[in-house]
Amino acid sequence: MRAWQLEDFGLDNLRLAERPTPTPGAGQILVKVSAVSLNFRDKAIVDGVYDPEKIPKNLIPVNDTAGVVAEVGPGVSEWHIGDRVMSHFYSHWLDGAPARDEPDWQLGGPIDGGLAEYMILEANSAVPTPANLTDEQAATLPIAALTAWFSLVEYGKLQPGQTVLVQGTGGVSLFAVQIATALGARVIATSSSDDKLEKVAALGAGDLINYRTTPDWAERVRELTDGQGVDQVIEVVAGEGLNQSVHATKAAGHISLVGFLGGQTAPLDVLPMLYSQAAIRGIAVGHRRAFLDMNEFIEKQGLDPVIDTVYAFEDAIKAYEHLARGAFGKIVIRVAD
Numbered sequence: 001m002r003a004w005q006l007e008d009f010g011l012d013n014l015r016l017a018e019r020p021t022p023t024p025g026a027g028q029i030l031v032k033v034s035a036v037s038l039n040f041r042d043k044a045i046v047d048g049v050y051d052p053e054k055i056p057k058n059l060i061p062v063n064d065t066a067g068v069v070a071e072v073g074p075g076v077s078e079w080h081i082g083d084r085v086m087s088h089f090y091s092h093w094l095d096g097a098p099a100r101d102e103p104d105w106q107l108g109g110p111i112d113g114g115l116a117e118y119m120i121l122e123a124n125s126a127v128p129t130p131a132n133l134t135d136e137q138a139a140t141l142p143i144a145a146l147t148a149w150f151s152l153v154e155y156g157k158l159q160p161g162q163t164v165l166v167q168g169t170g171g172v173s174l175f176a177v178q179i180a181t182a183l184g185a186r187v188i189a190t191s192s193s194d195d196k197l198e199k200v201a202a203l204g205a206g207d208l209i210n211y212r213t214t215p216d217w218a219e220r221v222r223e224l225t226d227g228q229g230v231d232q233v234i235e236v237v238a239g240e241g242l243n244q245s246v247h248a249t250k251a252a253g254h255i256s257l258v259g260f261l262g263g264q265t266a267p268l269d270v271l272p273m274l275y276s277q278a279a280i281r282g283i284a285v286g287h288r289r290a291f292l293d294m295n296e297f298i299e300k301q302g303l304d305p306v307i308d309t310v311y312a313f314e315d316a317i318k319a320y321e322h323l324a325r326g327a328f329g330k331i332v333i334r335v336a337d
């Protein structure tokens with residue numbers, strides 16, 4: 001099969017190669033990949049800034065994959081050739097509390113991912129594709145959508161009428177806007193771009209803040225919420241901004257600590273945090289059961305993932321470059337028709 005492999009760190013070292021098509025072992029399925037989508041972590045892995053010591057040489061990158069079952073291994077009864085299927089990022093985390101070693105089983109690094117013509121998945125961890133989505137749309141779900149869902153619903157227990165703050169218009173944030181809106185919550189969105197704010201308003205965000213022209217955005221969030229702050233923040237930035245998020249959260253509210261766009265350390269002002277009694281909850285995408293719950297919701301709501309651009313398999317490098325430049329919606333790579 002043809003596969004992109006990371007021969008060393010740096011985008012120049014991501015190369016298209018010929019490799020033997022893998023054979024599914026007991027409890028595994030072979031998936032003919034239709035499409036993958038890129039996440040911030042995929043670029044961070046290539047750049048060598050995301051757990052570099054755990055990334056094996058010649059890794060096939062990218063978790064988010066949708067495809068069709070091409071072969072089933074011994075003992076597999078729940079999947080059949082031709083079934084539509086998606087990858088589940090924390091491939092051993094099926095339900096309940098996470099184990100300490102979940103990160104060792106992340107697909108797309110350290111385990112081989114889907115940027116190839118074929119991919120092996122564990123049968124008990126693979127996820128059926130929602131009937132209302134194409135494979136290109138489904139490929140956007142496994143990390144960004146599940147992270148938003150897990151934060152808002154699984155941990156956050158979001159209720160209609162509550163208020164959610166989303167930061168920027170990246171993949172996680174756009175799904176958070178769509179899911180929170182569909183659940184009847186009020187969404188406040190930030191972005192560096194007024195054009196993107198207009199687009200995010202069309203997805204359901206009711207209040208908009210340009211964080212470039214309003215650097216004190218947390219104060220603006222307070223103004224928009226009668227001085228109280230929001231029920232939930234989807235924190236994708238962290239760094240110094242975490243203190244602003246505490247300020248923007250209502251007393252005993254909920255901050256889902258998702259990302260590190262503003263830096264991998266976050267100096268926290270302790271006293272305001274104590275007084276706010278907010279909960280800061282680390283998020284690691286989510287487990288498979290929540291993925292199934294989310295897909296049921298997506299089907300019922302007819303939720304339509306936002307895709308910026310679809311690239312051909314041969315143009316994977318251009319797709320990574322586009323991700324680095326920024327996009328509005330997911331960057332998808334079509335692997336097969």
Ligand SMILES: NC(=O)c1ccc[n+]([C@@H]2O[C@H](COP(=O)([O-])OP(=O)(O)OC[C@H]3O[C@@H](n4cnc5c(N)ncnc54)[C@H](OP(=O)(O)O)[C@@H]3O)[C@@H](O)[C@H]2O)c1
Pocket residue numbers: 039040041143144147167168169170171172173190191192193196211236237257258259260261262283284285286323326327
């Ligand atoms: N913990 C988890 O389970 C998990 C899962 C998924 C992602 N993540 C992390 O979450 C973060 C976001 O991931 P993603 O895939 O959504 O990223 P992405 O699609 O690459 O998001 C990029 C967007 O983030 C916004 N942004 C960048 N710096 C910002 C800042 N200082 N303040 C506000 N917004 C800013 C920008 O929006 P505008 O252009 O609108 O300004 C930018 O376009 C990353 O750190 C990623 O590693 C974590």
